[in-house]
Amino acid sequence: MPTFDLASVPLRDLNQALHAVEAGKNETTFEVVNPRGAHAVAVGIDAPVRVDVHGSVGYYCAGMNAEATVTVHGSVGPGVAENMMSGTVVVKGDASQYAGATGHGGLLVIEGNASSRCGISMKGIDIVVKGNIGHMSAFMAQAGNLVVLGDAGDALGDSLYEAKLFVRGAVKSLGADCVKKKMRPKHLALLADLLAKAGITDVKPEEFTRYGSARTLYNFNIDNVDAY
Amino acid sequence: MCGIVGLFLKDKALEPQLGALLSDMLITMTDRGPDSAGIAIYGPSEAGSGKITVQSANPATDFKGLKAALTKQLGVAVSVTVRATHAVIAVDVAKLDETRTVLKELRPGVTVMGSGESVEIYKEVGLPKDVAERFKIGSMGGTHGIGHTRMATESAVTTFGAHPFSTGPDQCLVHNGSLSNHNNLRRELVRNGLSFETENDTEVAAAYLSHKLATGSNLGAALESGLSDLDGFYTFVVGTKSGFGVLRDPIACKPAVMAETDEYVAFGSEYRALVNLPGIEAARVWEPEPATVYFWEH
Numbered sequence: 001m002p003t004f005d006l007a008s009v010p011l012r013d014l015n016q017a018l019h020a021v022e023a024g025k026n027e028t029t030f031e032v033v034n035p036r037g038a039h040a041v042a043v044g045i046d047a048p049v050r051v052d053v054h055g056s057v058g059y060y061c062a063g064m065n066a067e068a069t070v071t072v073h074g075s076v077g078p079g080v081a082e083n084m085m086s087g088t089v090v091v092k093g094d095a096s097q098y099a100g101a102t103g104h105g106g107l108l109v110i111e112g113n114a115s116s117r118c119g120i121s122m123k124g125i126d127i128v129v130k131g132n133i134g135h136m137s138a139f140m141a142q143a144g145n146l147v148v149l150g151d152a153g154d155a156l157g158d159s160l161y162e163a164k165l166f167v168r169g170a171v172k173s174l175g176a177d178c179v180k181k182k183m184r185p186k187h188l189a190l191l192a193d194l195l196a197k198a199g200i201t202d203v204k205p206e207e208f209t210r211y212g213s214a215r216t217l218y219n220f221n222i223d224n225v226d227a228y
Numbered sequence: 229m230c231g232i233v234g235l236f237l238k239d240k241a242l243e244p245q246l247g248a249l250l251s252d253m254l255i256t257m258t259d260r261g262p263d264s265a266g267i268a269i270y271g272p273s274e275a276g277s278g279k280i281t282v283q284s285a286n287p288a289t290d291f292k293g294l295k296a297a298l299t300k301q302l303g304v305a306v307s308v309t310v311r312a313t314h315a316v317i318a319v320d321v322a323k324l325d326e327t328r329t330v331l332k333e334l335r336p337g338v339t340v341m342g343s344g345e346s347v348e349i350y351k352e353v354g355l356p357k358d359v360a361e362r363f364k365i366g367s368m369g370g371t372h373g374i375g376h377t378r379m380a381t382e383s384a385v386t387t388f389g390a391h392p393f394s395t396g397p398d399q400c401l402v403h404n405g406s407l408s409n410h411n412n413l414r415r416e417l418v419r420n421g422l423s424f425e426t427e428n429d430t431e432v433a434a435a436y437l438s439h440k441l442a443t444g445s446n447l448g449a450a451l452e453s454g455l456s457d458l459d460g461f462y463t464f465v466v467g468t469k470s471g472f473g474v475l476r477d478p479i480a481c482k483p484a485v486m487a488e489t490d491e492y493v494a495f496g497s498e499y500r501a502l503v504n505l506p507g508i509e510a511a512r513v514w515e516p517e518p519a520t521v522y523f524w525e526h
Contacts, residue, residue, distance in 0.1 A: 036500065037502075037503055056499055058498055058499060058500055075513065077499060094513075096515055097483070116481075134518075
């Protein structure tokens with residue numbers, strides 16, 4: 001199992017090794033130590049490898065991830081798993097701004113808190129946050145699911161499209177066009193599946209409230225023509 | 229972009245290392261803004277004694293004979309410590325204003341960077357590493373300090389466009405972001421009797437806080453009112469003689485990470501800036517909330 005000590009090895013070596021993994025190769029687990037807040041750790045992986053990062057990282061960790069499972073045993077800076085396509089990213093600590101932004105697929109689990117703009121413009125990714133999320137989360141979110149076990153900050157789901165938001169705690173305020181919605185059996189089943197995938201067994205889907213788009217911003221309203 | 233750092237020591241044992249720790253934090257932030265750098269250090273102060281940090285483009289001529297000339301004009305003992313392009317003038321605290329007036333006549337080419345009982349301010353164009361070495365920041369001790377490495381957005385790349393900005397006694401401020409209403413605010417502050425050295429937006433923020441402090445607000449209240457009067461993006465770190473504060477605008481898109489232990493409170497634009505601090509592994513690390521005033525005092 002290759003170990004990359006970022007205190008002595010350049011980050012480029014790690015990312016190049018991860019990009020060079022070919023189908024059928026036996027070497028599929030990587031360890032990263034001493035990341036010391038480095039940016040762009042384990043970005044752009046396109047193979048079913050497992051990467052364990054021991055320590056806290058900076059910007060854009062596991063960005064553009066496809067197929068890989070990246071676990072950060074620490075906290076992450078802005079833009080973790082940004083534009084993820086598939087695979088799994090697990091953050092044992094907290095996440096900074098815009099976690100999972102524009103993600104198309106895969107699962108992002110944040111075991112601590114996430115700050116502002118979590119899941120902004122998400123396009124199919126599933127995000128599960130065990131703690132709280134900050135303001136303007138799921139802004140313009142288009143598809144996918146955001147599950148929050150704690151509380152949400154101001155303006156949740158502002159200008160939301162079809163992403164589904166599930167919050168267990170309090171929501172400070174809802175953004176424009178985001179409304180509380182009824183939890184139907186299919187949503188409970190979806191939530192149960194997401195919680196199971198994130199390894200959460202002590203929380204029931206019934207404890208969450210669902211939020212989604214009221215769809216009033218979808219079409220131009222002729223009554224507003226004077227505003228332009 | 230800009231990189232900002234701050235360190236407020238609770239443990240006296242760390243005080244001799246303040247300059248070394250702070251410069252290390254600032255150098256780590258070099259790639260957030262490599263055009264200029266500056267550090268404000270709150271060093272040891274003696275009762276009744278004040279300090280003025282001055283800068284000159286021609287230190288060899290401006291600082292030559294300055295001590296004797298000031299002593300003669302003021303009629304009290306004065307000391308002048310030269311550090312590259314900067315000098316720290318120590319004088320009776322009651323004579324600080326008079327010294328500034330006399331200085332303008334004696335050395336018109338000299339600019340005051342800051343004054344007070346404790347603060348010393350060093351800033352120049354160049355990489356943080358070079359700036360820190362030039363002024364030997366690493367060898368300085370103190371109780372708290374703030375630093376800034378600049379990527380110029382709102383005004384020219386000059387020594388005077390560098391942060392920290394100090395517009396009141398022992399006050400200083402560093403800023404990551406950009407203000408959108410600084411021209412209006414500057415005009416209002418000028419009407420209230422404040423004067424400005426630069427066209428820089430951050431100087432307006434610093435002067436705004438100084439004005440609030442001079443008209444009866446404490447720092448917490450001054451920062452609170454800044455939330456409604458300052459428009460734009462900002463993460464501020466401010467220093468006063470005995471205090472250290474942090475404020476982010478309500479949108480809070482400029483990054484900020486803080487760490488607290490029994491020994492210190494630290495601020496960095498990124499976590500990387502904090503990784504060499506003693507005991508950081510066990511520190512409480514968090515991201516300051518938007519529109520929330522954080523403040524510590526000795």
